[in-house]
Amino acid sequence: LKNFSGIQDVALPANFHAELRHYQQHGLNWLQFLREYQFAGILADDMGLGKTIQTLCHLLLEKQSGRMNSPCLIIAPTSLMSNWRRETERFTPELNVLTLQGTERKQLFDKINDYDLILTTYPLLPRDEEILLEHDYYYLVLDEAQTIKNPLSKAAQLVRRIKSRHRLCLTGTPMENHLGELWAQFDFLMPGFLGDNATFKRLYRTPIEMHGDHEQRLRLSRRVAPFMLRRTKQDVATELPPKTEMIRSVPLxxxxxxxxxxxxxxxxxxxxDAIAQKGLSRSHITILDALLKLRQTCCDPRTLSLKEAQKVKESAKLDLLMDILPEQLEEGRRILVFSQFTRMIALIENELNTAKISYAKLTGQTKKRDEAIDLFKSGAVNVFLISLKAGGVGLNLTEADT
Known part of the structure; x- marks a missing residue:
């Protein structure tokens, strides 16, 4: 680094089927800088700003330079497998992709070294641990890297053992609850960079979170700044119109x-009773269960398994939704309907069938995810029902407007 003169602009690779926006070009330059100086980092742009395309462009450049002498392993949530495949085919078809997913994946293990990109999911890591640890990878990329925020989880411990020359984290939410989550990602990327967990807690977490130490907060920010690149939509996507939120209240x-x-x-x-017996700190499950039941009652009593709730066959919220949807569809809207509760999605599904409104559905039980996503993207249907767990992160559905 003695002769470091700043991050240099790099030319786009050949056969890259897209144009990068200015901030995406800067992201590519930054990724190349990290690779050149043997650093690792977190690309933490807001969701929708193109973390995937920046990463693919970077990896294509690595392949064309001759530096990529072994496969790159990309680990992502199950719901994002199809997105990685689609974007690779669309923007960087020169990169060949092997997807390790489903029961037939074991027949593909001996082909890992024949591909540029290997896609797998966090839930499959423990099952495929032996085969994944056998190989050396050029890049190890964690998409939605906040998944490893708990350093004691099996996935977090396993990814640390995978051998690779370079490491990269992608996430729109590098920290959701506390600074320990940021430490966990950097401990995967560059072990020791922020000290061990106890040292980090003593130097940064406790002073910043417990005592509001502004000086330590600045010190930590300066330390991680070269290795974390974050842009928000407000920073770089100024051509986007502001998001319009309409909150509709409905009495039960x-x-x-x-x-x-x-x-x-x-x-x-x-x-x-729980607080009296166990204290507030040990009563969180009871409190959360109470809030959950009340939320379900507001959505639709039929989402509850309580016998009394099953007798109530009406839902003000569902009726309002079914009043709004036909009007919005007549205006040409393309609509995403999210719910945390798959039972609620099933009830909405019944109403859509009755109203003869076509739709696609993505939940944890959906077997053919790609088909469901393509059904909406292609315009064959204009309503997409999505459970938050199955589709709450990383899906690019720019065709939707509502």
């Missing part, structure tokens, strides 16, 4: 409201 139907009050009183007593 009488039977719904009565059930809500009954559950509230019952759960309030359970929470009070």
């Amino acid at each position: 139907y009488p039977k719904q409201a009565a059930l809500y009050e009954s559950i509230r009183l019952t759960m309030e007593q359970k929470v009070r």
